[in-house]
Amino acid sequence: MRSRTALLTVAALGLSLLTACGGRDSASSNTLRIGYIAGSAASLPDMIAKERGIFEDAGLNVQFVNTDSGPGLVNLLLSESVDVTWAPTSNVLAATEKVQIVAGTVRSYGFELVRRKGFADSSTSLSYPDNLQALAEGRVGISATASYAQVMAEGMFNEAGVAPGNLDFLSVGVGPTSRGALKSGQVDLLMANPVTAAELQVAGDGDPVISTLDIPALKNLPEAAYVTKRGISEAQEEKVAKYLRAAEEAITWAQSESNIEDFDALLTQVYGLSPDDAEATAERYNPGEGNLIGEYGLSFDQGGFDELVAILLKGKLLTEKVSYDEATALIEPR
Incomplete structure (x- = not known):
């Protein structure tokens, strides 16, 4: 269980080490600017590639540009503040006239709905689905409006028979600010990653109710995608191809049983959870087969894509259907 906890540690805590990754001006021939969110598991391959020197071996000077939400990642791309980024697929689909999916990532972890102690305790x-019906009048904390967290919250309640239009959402960010919002009563429910859910549970401030992984209609959706602006140059495409190869190499390295101890040591050397939080996280996280990084891959399931589009259309977070062919312009890692 230790290696699984170490993986989640990275997904949970600040990525201050990564802010030192910047270097030369972005006009430099080998510089590539990428987006990330502190506390997001989707940045894990980038972190491994940085720490293992994979980016350097690929001849890339990778700069990490921080933001606080999925919509923020897409905005970084549209403003040309980054060259390529992972982003929640839901946010990408809303901007497909200007951005294109160059590689997919399989789902990494499930969101957990956490209930504030003292709110609807009888639930x-x-x-x-009766518990979600009893909680539907609560204010739901999400990272940002129109974020993937909101999409998943609406999906959860919709599957339980609660119309998305009846939910009250509040943007509370991620990490400490989201935990504070639940603890203070600013929100009654919080869409949290497994680590935040564990931290709230250990502190006695919240109880996890259900995970998206427990709901068949939500468990296999494509959570994120690697994206660029449309019409990038051949030189940029070449750098993106190298970046994707580095991410693929990082994923492969972490998935190897022979590297588990080295991976564990690398992660725990830099990041740490309290023993109680680590234990609770390990108990809460149930990815099925493999560990957290085992859920990753540069693939994109068209079936899951179509399911997500249908959910977004139903929730009015997408105004018209987007086809897989329209959204994707895949780049072969090389």
């Missing part, structure tokens, strides 16, 4: 005696 704990109920099972799904």
Whole structure:
């Protein structure tokens, strides 16, 4: 269980080490600017590639540009503040006239809906979907409006028979600000990653209710994608291809059983959870087969893509259908 906890540690905590990754001006021939969110598991391959020197070996000077939400990642791309970024697929689909998916990433972890202690305590005696129906009047904390967290929250409640239009959302960011919002009563429910859910549980401030991985209609959706602006130059495409190869190499390295101890040591040397938080995280996280990095891959399931489009259309977060062929312009890692 230790290696699984170490993986989640990275997904949970600040990525201050990465802010030192910047270097030369972005006009430099080997510089590539990428987006990331502190606390997001989707940045894990980038972190591994940095720490293992994979980017350097590929001849890339990678600069990490921070933001606080999925919509923020797409905005970084549209403003040309980054050259390539991962971003929640839901946000990418809303901007497909200007951005293109160059590689997919399989889902990494499930969101957990966490209930604030003192709010609708009687719901704990109920099972799904009755428990969500009992919680539907609560204010739901999400990272940002129109974020993937909002999409998943609406999907959760919709599957339980609660119309998305009846939910009250509040943007609370991620990490400490989101935990503070739940603890203070600013929100009654919070869409959290497994680590935040564990931290709230250990502190006695919240109880995890259900995970998206527990709901068949939500468990296999394509959570994120690597994207660029449309019409990038051949030189930029070559750098993106090298970047994707580096991400693929990082994923492959982390998935190897022979590297588990080295991977564990690399991560725990830089980041740390309290023993109680680490134990609770390991208990809460149940990815199925493999560990957290085992959920990654540069693939894109068209079936899951179409399912997500249908959910977004139903929730009015997408105004018209987007086809897989329209959205993707895949680049072969090389």
